[in-house]
Amino acid sequence: MRTVAVVGTGLIGTSAALALTRRGLHVHLEDADPDAARTAASLGAGTTETPDGPVDLAIIAVPPALVGKVLADCQRRGLARWYTDVASVKSGPRAEVTALGCDTVHYIGSHPMAGRERSGPLAARADLFEGRPWVLTPTPDTDTETLNAALELVALCGAMPIVMDAAAHDRAVALVSHAPQLFSSLVAARLEHADETAVRLSGQGVRDVTRIAASNPAMWVDILSANAGVVADILEELAADLGDTVTALRALQTADEGERRSGAAGIEAVMRRGNAGQARIPGKHGAPPTRYETVAVVLGDQPGELGRLFGEVGALGVNIEDVAIEHSSGQQVGFVQLSVAPAAVKRLTVALREHGWSVRD
Template identity: 65%
Template sequence: MRTALVIGTGLIGTSAALALAGRGVQVHLSDHDPDRARMAAARGAGTEAEPEGRCDLVVVAVPPAHIAATLADAIGAGRGRAYLDVASVKGGPRRELEALGCDLSGYLGTHPMAGRERSGPMAASADLFEGRPWVLTPTRGTDTEVLNIALELVSHCRAVPVVMDADAHDRAVALVSHTPQLVSSMVAARLAEADETAVRLCGQGIRDVTRIAASDPRMWLEILAANPGPVADVLAAVAADLEGTVRALRALDAADGAADEAAAGLEDVLRRGNTGRARVPGKHGSAPATYETVTVLIGDQPGELARIFADAGRAGVNIEDVRIEHATGRQSGLIQLMVEPKAADGLADTLRERGWSLRQ
């Protein structure tokens, strides 16, 4: 791949352009908003100049509702050897392209499973996709050259290729991406009118659950509108669990003869939650490991994180994961260091010797 045209210079398009430009590909940028393309170019993602001829790759990174029309225009104009889109839904755009009578041998639907709460070219990063799954949805009619170019793009972005059927992909992201966004937003919406006293009690749990609720509503409305059926199916199952949970809680509140049955129903939901959470891939995509947590009081000041990691290194301990729980209104917090169980005692002893205050 020597040349690429990226149509749509938001977070995903600009991030892909930055990765390609960093690998020596001549990238041309196009956007319906010239200012966005100009910002992406200023960040080193490519040039706003029109390509002189056909590009090796055309990446369409526009909202789902505009994917088919944008691709149809590009294919009709012969702007590239291979055409990819990076939308978060795959079945709908392909069916729209088929209805438009497009030759789809040069097209491949893809979806990089990466993103962040902020959007736009200024939020883009060349390493956004590193280590993340990048779904490819080829069909029997997909040209081999197109698949190879797609794999080259994934390689340049240091992502991990995953081949799936388009409709299976849409059902999967409804479960692992689109429904969590809605549920997070629903929980966060309860805080909008909550008493200030209640809000001040927010801890790490509510922060974890509502983190993605900070995402752009307009962007998510476009995504959900492109995949409504599969998302509604997952939400219907969640709603059934919610309805049963509400009934169980009412029964417990009434303290009548149904209390034992209600408690059993609640326990079933919680245990199924344990089972599902245990299936979420852990470090490096492997099965979740069981770590021991060493919790340390840490000051909110420059150098503290570097110091505690350096002390862990002196102890010969690898930090497998980390979480910081901030103390509201205080210049301190708790850092939770997740390590292999056999390393926990040694790390705790070393940190105490180095003057750190540990917590249970």
């Protein structure tokens, strides 16, 4: 594969274009908003020039409701030999593609499981897909060459291919992506009119839960509209769990000892279920989850401090598996939480303290 057309230069389309141009492919950019395409081109994602003939692959990077219409137009123009879309919902677009009479032999649905809370070409990153799952949902008549082109695209972007049925994909993303987005927004909405004193107490927990609440509402309306029923089913189940949890919390306030014990058992049960579910989330590079321990270091708000800390940790031969920064409200310090292998915790803690770092116990 040498030439690609990206139709839709938002976050996902532009990120794919950046990844492909870095690998030496010639990428042509299209968008209903010419300014968006020009912005992507200015970032080095490709060219807005029309290709001389059919490109090898066209990537349809538009909202789910537009996939069928845009694919039909691209195929009518003979834009490419093979086609894929990267919409986050697959069943609806596939039904529309079939209803419009599109060529499904040379088309395969796909969905890179990557994104950011920001949208648009300026939020794009060439490494957005590295190490991330990229789902492929072939139709019954998708041919081998089309599947191979999609697999090559996934490899060029550094992602991991997963072949799934379209309906199974939609159920899965409703659980791991769409419902969490709404839940994050619901929690963040509680902060909108909260007392300023309460908001200033926000720590890393609420920051983690509400991070994706900063996402673009219009974009998510498009996504959720295409998968609304499945997401509603999951939220109904979550609502039932919330109801049981509220009942358990109320029981903890009663004078009856038996009811308090029942309430405590209910809270412990939901927490343990959460422990079990969280433990199933894959670790780095999709590997089985690994338990790391955290070393928390106080970090001053001066240029170069974070780099100096990372440099000293690297010099000790300790690999940082993950990192989080917790800011201290109203103070010029923060806490850097370094996730490392359990065997390295004691050695790292002692060495950092010897080098003058303040490490929290």
